Amino acid sequence: MAATTSDEKLLGLWASPYTTRVQLALKLKSIEYEFIQENLQNKSELLLQTNPVHKKIPVFIHGDKPICESLIIIQYIDDTWTNGPSILPSDPYDRAMARFWAAYIDDKWFPLLKELGGAQGDEARASIVEKIFEGLVLLEEAFVKCSKGKALFGGDNVGYLDIALGCFLGWIKATEIMTGIKWLDETKIPGLVGWAERLCSDSSVKDVLPEAQKLVELYTMSAGLEKGVSN
Amino acid sequence: MEEVKLYGFGPSPFSYRVIWALKLKGVKYEYIEENLPMKSPKLLQHNPVHKKVPVLVHGGKPISESLVILEYIEETWPENPLLPKDAHEKAMARFWIRFAEDKYPTLNTFFRTVGQDQQLAIKEALKVLQILEDQALGNNKFFNGNTVGLVDISFGWLAYWFDCIEETAGAKIIKSNNLPRLHEWIKNFKQIPVIQENLPSRDKLLAYLKTKREKILSCIFIPNGH
Numbered sequence A: 001m002a003a004t005t006s007d008e009k010l011l012g013l014w015a016s017p018y019t020t021r022v023q024l025a026l027k028l029k030s031i032e033y034e035f036i037q038e039n040l041q042n043k044s045e046l047l048l049q050t051n052p053v054h055k056k057i058p059v060f061i062h063g064d065k066p067i068c069e070s071l072i073i074i075q076y077i078d079d080t081w082t083n084g085p086s087i088l089p090s091d092p093y094d095r096a097m098a099r100f101w102a103a104y105i106d107d108k109w110f111p112l113l114k115e116l117g118g119a120q121g122d123e124a125r126a127s128i129v130e131k132i133f134e135g136l137v138l139l140e141e142a143f144v145k146c147s148k149g150k151a152l153f154g155g156d157n158v159g160y161l162d163i164a165l166g167c168f169l170g171w172i173k174a175t176e177i178m179t180g181i182k183w184l185d186e187t188k189i190p191g192l193v194g195w196a197e198r199l200c201s202d203s204s205v206k207d208v209l210p211e212a213q214k215l216v217e218l219y220t221m222s223a224g225l226e227k228g229v230s231n
Numbered sequence B: 001m002e003e004v005k006l007y008g009f010g011p012s013p014f015s016y017r018v019i020w021a022l023k024l025k026g027v028k029y030e031y032i033e034e035n036l037p038m039k040s041p042k043l044l045q046h047n048p049v050h051k052k053v054p055v056l057v058h059g060g061k062p063i064s065e066s067l068v069i070l071e072y073i074e075e076t077w078p079e080n081p082l083l084p085k086d087a088h089e090k091a092m093a094r095f096w097i098r099f100a101e102d103k104y105p106t107l108n109t110f111f112r113t114v115g116q117d118q119q120l121a122i123k124e125a126l127k128v129l130q131i132l133e134d135q136a137l138g139n140n141k142f143f144n145g146n147t148v149g150l151v152d153i154s155f156g157w158l159a160y161w162f163d164c165i166e167e168t169a170g171a172k173i174i175k176s177n178n179l180p181r182l183h184e185w186i187k188n189f190k191q192i193p194v195i196q197e198n199l200p201s202r203d204k205l206l207a208y209l210k211t212k213r214e215k216i217l218s219c220i221f222i223p224n225g226h
Helices: A017-028 A045-050 A070-080 A092-118 A122-147 A160-166 A169-179 A190-201 A212-221 B013-024 B041-046 B066-076 B087-112 B115-137 B150-159 B161-169 B180-191 B202-218
Strands: A008-012 A034-037 A059-062 A065-068 B004-008 B030-033 B055-058 B061-064
Touching: A008 A017, A008 A045, A017 A070, A017 A160, A017 A169, A045 A059, A045 A065, A059 A070, A065 A070, A065 B087, A070 A160, A070 B087, A092 A122, A092 A160, A092 A169, A092 B061, A092 B066, A122 A160, A122 A190, A160 A190, A169 A190, A169 A212, B004 B013, B004 B041, B013 B066, B013 B150, B041 B055, B055 B066, B061 B066, B066 B087, B066 B150, B087 B115, B087 B150, B087 B161, B087 B202, B115 B180, B150 B161, B150 B180, B161 B202
Parallel strands: A008 A034, B004 B030
Antiparallel strands: A008 A059, A059 A065, B004 B055, B055 B061
């Protein structure tokens, strides 16, 4: 790898939605950075030094300061680069709603998708599938409230929740291909289906989200992908 | 001034996080005690997703999840700041707040177990506490530095509830000789007037925990010999 004096570095994995989150935020703020692809089977010294507690990616390094945890990194980027568009809403209540739903996505909803991968038996699978759809219905309601009639969770611009949920779109589509289940079903979640289409065609987003087909290939190659990937 | 209401539950350390933050900022609020496990219609209306306490309602708008509430309080009432101003320090504070949330189950597993399982749980809890001692607290008086902040509030349950949990479960984990700085932090944290004046009754908490542990253990199969 060529030596670089970039002040901004991102340690991550191209396929990890949590890495994608940070890449989206950096793209929105037009921040140039060096991307360092980690090998989770052989973690770099830099990763172990900058995230000694969890030893997980993504880690964003600004100068000599490391920041860990994707949602925390996004807030740091928003606090530090104030000339670009704001990622979090300006109103404290709207910010609280954004944080609430991001926590719901990370703590309750995305773990279900991961659970589906390991589910044994039709009954267990069916139960998880039902819970995933219930979660999507809740997120649909959240979209209606947060967007306030506009195109995205953040209104006219890509915001915190667009990033927090949008980062999973590659994996959602990959899972549709692998399971045959249509998660983005316009009869069930029309608001979110429209949102996903608009987000994926946004200039700041479309080149950053990993392609579903590439994720399918990766998943079928290695079952242990999620090991070592942080929130 | 829009009215502030807090729906909480006496023994819940999560409710107290919010109480401490509001009191430290001098915010007046009405407290409504929920009679868990029964949940009032208001609680279900204000927190339909998780149906849990605490819920803060400000000017009729509800906010759930204690850590989300803490950030909201910090942003809405900026007097007596509880988060650092510097962006990187703030990110570090948020990191430890998230750690407090993620590790809460690990720190409580010994309460839900007996015998060898409990011994293992105590070992895991000690690993987490050692990280707090060495990396989160370091040589500071408080996690926030010289004064308390949201990180201290997030870990506040360790300063009071943990000792009651230890007593109920028959284990002593945080001691002055194995985790001296954490042990000192516990003392300092409890001496802050707002904290001291806003803690649940120890007797009531112990009684609550005793019943809770009995219920949990009655569901565990205990093999012969334990």
